[in-house]
Amino acid sequence: xxxxxxxxxxxxxxxxxxxxxxxxxxxxxxxxxxxxxxxxxxxxxxxxxxxxxxxxxxxxxxxxxxxxxxxxxxxxxxxxxxxxxxxxxxxxxxxxxxxxxxxxxxxxxxxxxxxxxxxxxxxxxxxxxxxxxxxxxxxxxxxxxxxxxxxxxxxxxxxxxxxxxxxxxxxxxxxxxxxxxxxxxxxxxxxxxxxxxxxxxxxxxxxxxxxxxxxxxxxxxxxxxxxxxxxxxxxxxxxxxxxxxxxxxxxxxxxxxxxxxxxxxxxxxxxxxxxxxxxxxxxxxxxxxxxxxxxxxxxxxxxxxxxxxxxxxxxxxxxxxxxxxxxxxxxxxxxxxxxxxxxxxxxxxxxxxxxxxxx
Amino acid sequence: xxxxxxxxxxxxxxxxxxxxxxxxxxxxxxxxxxxxxxxxxxxxxxxxxxxxxxxxxxxxxxxxxxxxxxxxxxxxxxxxxxxxxxxxxxxxxxxxxxxxxxxxxxxxxxxxxxxxxxxxxxxxxxxxxxxxxxxxxxxxxxxxxxxxxxxxxxxxxxxxxxxxxxxxxxxxxxxxxxxxxxxxxxxxxxxxxxxxxxxxxxxxxxxxxxxxxxxxxxxxxxxxxxxxxxxxxxxxxxxxxxxxxxxxxxxxxxxxxxxxxxxxxxxxxxxxxxxxxxxxxxxxxxxxxxxxxxxxxxxxxxxxxxxxxxxxxxxxxxxxxxxxxxxxxxxxxxxxxxx
Numbered sequence: 001x002x003x004x005x006x007x008x009x010x011x012x013x014x015x016x017x018x019x020x021x022x023x024x025x026x027x028x029x030x031x032x033x034x035x036x037x038x039x040x041x042x043x044x045x046x047x048x049x050x051x052x053x054x055x056x057x058x059x060x061x062x063x064x065x066x067x068x069x070x071x072x073x074x075x076x077x078x079x080x081x082x083x084x085x086x087x088x089x090x091x092x093x094x095x096x097x098x099x100x101x102x103x104x105x106x107x108x109x110x111x112x113x114x115x116x117x118x119x120x121x122x123x124x125x126x127x128x129x130x131x132x133x134x135x136x137x138x139x140x141x142x143x144x145x146x147x148x149x150x151x152x153x154x155x156x157x158x159x160x161x162x163x164x165x166x167x168x169x170x171x172x173x174x175x176x177x178x179x180x181x182x183x184x185x186x187x188x189x190x191x192x193x194x195x196x197x198x199x200x201x202x203x204x205x206x207x208x209x210x211x212x213x214x215x216x217x218x219x220x221x222x223x224x225x226x227x228x229x230x231x232x233x234x235x236x237x238x239x240x241x242x243x244x245x246x247x248x249x250x251x252x253x254x255x256x257x258x259x260x261x262x263x264x265x266x267x268x269x270x271x272x273x274x275x276x277x278x279x280x281x282x283x284x285x286x287x288x289x290x291x292x293x294x295x296x297x298x299x300x301x302x303x304x305x306x307x308x309x310x311x312x313x314x315x316x317x318x319x320x321x322x323x324x325x326x327x328x329x330x331x332x333x334x335x336x337x338x339x340x341x342x343x344x345x346x347x348x349x350x351x352x353x354x355x356x357x358x359x
Numbered sequence: 360x361x362x363x364x365x366x367x368x369x370x371x372x373x374x375x376x377x378x379x380x381x382x383x384x385x386x387x388x389x390x391x392x393x394x395x396x397x398x399x400x401x402x403x404x405x406x407x408x409x410x411x412x413x414x415x416x417x418x419x420x421x422x423x424x425x426x427x428x429x430x431x432x433x434x435x436x437x438x439x440x441x442x443x444x445x446x447x448x449x450x451x452x453x454x455x456x457x458x459x460x461x462x463x464x465x466x467x468x469x470x471x472x473x474x475x476x477x478x479x480x481x482x483x484x485x486x487x488x489x490x491x492x493x494x495x496x497x498x499x500x501x502x503x504x505x506x507x508x509x510x511x512x513x514x515x516x517x518x519x520x521x522x523x524x525x526x527x528x529x530x531x532x533x534x535x536x537x538x539x540x541x542x543x544x545x546x547x548x549x550x551x552x553x554x555x556x557x558x559x560x561x562x563x564x565x566x567x568x569x570x571x572x573x574x575x576x577x578x579x580x581x582x583x584x585x586x587x588x589x590x591x592x593x594x595x596x597x598x599x600x601x602x603x604x605x606x607x608x609x610x611x612x613x614x615x616x617x618x619x620x621x622x623x624x625x626x627x628x629x630x631x632x633x634x635x636x637x638x639x640x641x642x643x644x645x646x647x648x649x650x651x652x653x654x655x656x657x658x659x660x661x662x663x664x665x666x667x668x669x670x671x672x673x674x675x676x677x678x679x680x681x682x683x684x685x686x687x688x689x690x691x692x693x694x695x696x697x698x
Contacts, residue, residue: 064545065516173634203400204572208616208630215627230545237618237628260620274550276575277620280598283579290554291547294515310547 016091019224020053020076020109020192025085027071031299043299045071046082047248050325053192058218058225060239060256062232062271064295068248069228073194076226077109078102089192107137110185114197116177120169126180127151127165133187140187151187157220158183158213175206179213186217194226199234211238232275236260241332244268247298247306250325254333262343264335266311269347289347305338312348313339361388361429362566363412363451363534368426370404370411373419377639381407383590384426386665391533392560394567396581396598398574398613400635404590405570409536412568413453414443430534449479452532456539458519462511469495469507472526479530494525498555517548521555528559535560536568541576553580574617578602586610589636589646592665596672606674606683608653629694645677653678653686 026049028042046068053059063069074080076087078094086093094105110133113119120129130151134140140150152162158179169177178198185193195214199207215238217223229235235242236256243253244267252265263269270289277283291310296302305323308314318338326334341347370382382404389395397405410416412428414435428435430451435443455461463471472491476482482490488507495503498521511519520540527535537556541549553576560567569580577584577598584601586594586609594607605611615629633650636642642649648658657677665675676683 064547175634203635204574205400205613205616205631206634208618208628209632211618212628212630231618232546233618233620236620271546272620274546275620276549276553276573276579278574278578278602278614278617279619279621280578280602282621283575288550288554290550292551294517294548295545 017054018052018088019055019090020051020226021086021088022049022051022072022076023086023088025049025051025072025075025087026083027068027075027080028083041299043297044248044301045298046075047298047301048085049245049248049250051243051250051253053224053226054241055191056218056222056224057240058227058238060235060242061226061228061245062230062235062242063245064230066295066298067245068298069230069245070196072245073111073196073226073228076194077106077111103137107139107188108190109192109194110188110190111194111196112178112181112185112198115201116174116181117169117201119181120177122169125166125168126155126160126172129169129180130154130183130187133184137188151183154183154187155180157186157217159209173206174202175209178202178210182210182213182217186221186223189221190223192224192226194228196228197230198227200229200231207234214238232260232271244271247296247301249306249336251307251337252333252335253325254335255331258331258333262333264333264340264342265307265337266313266339266341266347267307268335269341270312273347305336313341315339362391362393364388364429365408365412366427366429368408368411368428369424370407370416371422371424373422374639379638380590380641381638382411385585385587385590385592387585387592387595389534389566389568391566392564393583394560394569394581396577396584397568397570397587398572398577398584399587400572402589402635402638403587405587406538408587409453409538409568409570412534412536413447413451414438415447415453445479448475448532449530450532451534451536452527452530453536453538454520454523454527454540456542458516458523458543459511461523462519464511467508467510468514468522469509472507472522472529475526476529490529494529495522497528497559498522498525499551500525516544517551520544520548520552524552524555524559528563528565531563532565534566534568536570538570539572540569542571542573549576556580574602574614586613589641590638591646591675592673593647593675594673595665596669596674600669600672604672606668606672606680607647607676608651608678608683608686609647610674611687612650612652645675652690653683 025046027046028044030039031041031043033040049072061069075082087095089105131147134147140147152165155162160176160179199210202210218225227238239256241255242259243250246267252268263272270291273289293310296309302309304320305318308318323336323338325336366386368382368385372379372381385408399405423436469491473487476487476490491507492503495507500506500518500521514522541552571577581598583597585592588609594601594610601610605614612631616631618628631650636646644659644661645663648654661677663675663677665673668674668680
């Protein structure tokens, strides 16, 4: 992977396989206590994440609440300063950039937020909301007339009536508001859009509209997505590759078909088995693996493999050693487990007594 | 005789802008040990139906211009507040969506469950305490003696929901109404809670009304399903009938708009165009007509009532079964979908 850093930014997106890479990215939030507000510990929200996002692909990022998905999104955009690690966008580490250079980078990376109610300023008209990025970056024409035309064009692209330019967010439904958020994100023709749970606040019949819109825009504008969600069906629908996070770490990453078809990490396997499928016949025949207990606190994660406290296959070895992502990938499929679920195995089947590889 | 029977229930709210017909003529019956799923989008009247059964809608602005809710030979819409208090929690219990806001943060969890037990059952303080620990153990909370002395903020989301279920089941109710009980929870925790509900249902023979927007949860748990749209029941049948042969265009479209784990990524999603109607300004004719893929001219004039299309399968649509089936294949063909 290291040779990819030499890609120069001038190549404008078509050489160099990866648009975004993170290396050993960490975010440890300090926990302060007492009168003197001394640091008594750290919440390891993101704890050493290496991810590479190819140009034009959609990388899905799934995990339960508190696993660090959203913190990861904020780190990539530098809305939070990471404790450690690198964020390489288009071949350059952007963590050292000053304000001015960061502004340039941000033109190319945008975000769509989860809550379409909280992420739009209620006192601004839709026109102002969507034209704000244009003003900040001074693009889309200098006169307000030119900008207005550009904004109306954008509203039309996302399926809203351009005449609603002067309306306020409260006049729109949840799905329409999310479209406004999408219009704002694509206003600057970015290359990367981070979608942080973009459909989870929407009704099912509206979800499909927004997902289809995101897919159409990706084709039309050649966008790269990092799609963060907890709903594995939605992620499966939209992603080319999928990464699974647990307690601040990536535990498995693979192509969509491989991850959903032959999950290797017991966590992925049990997540998949926990989702109810809208098909009563299949539901009756299914064997569900119900994990016991809750997700441990990221302030005090378990020793060894973080998942061993809930893992149906855990052995003594797992409590002492921490598995990294399998360095020997097989067609891009990597899992962080000493006793992975092998093809044809059931997840609750006892694993072989010797670890798959040393920790 | 049915355990709970709801006949032509109407719950209207008088507001400044007009009358909101949140529930407008809903009927169903529920047997002991049976689970009925109510599905629908937000604002379709699912929760108001539940709150009407519990008589928890604030009056005013809520009014019940028509209908009856029959539980053990009494119409809950006409019973006194005092009698209703005895029924609520004791015979009919409810679990709410958000376990954080439905537990009182300033009392211990044990205290709150004990209160519910003492109001409804004639037990001494120490007996109630014992029972509290017992129900907490029942719902799978480890160390129930210690946990009963803790406050809600010391519980995780899944444990709070377990505590809510423990409270709901502490008096062995005959009917349990679960309003989106797992929506706020992660999937692995959802699986635990749903498994727990099935276990307790088998143990106590409780009838469950399961309100959810998650069609997966319904297909896992429910024996029969009621689909709601804009305050009306638009389809009622067994779970299999609704999922495999929906006869109301709304249910059919809803099922088609879902990304599914088994087919996701291979097919393009088929969204339902438009948005649900405002309950104050309902469209002319059928409420679903502005969004319906099978719509014809008469749909904008005739308001269809829920009628039996097949034995034990009711749907609110003016099209005949044959016409609906024809339309399904026509739309599939137009979109090039293979079924």
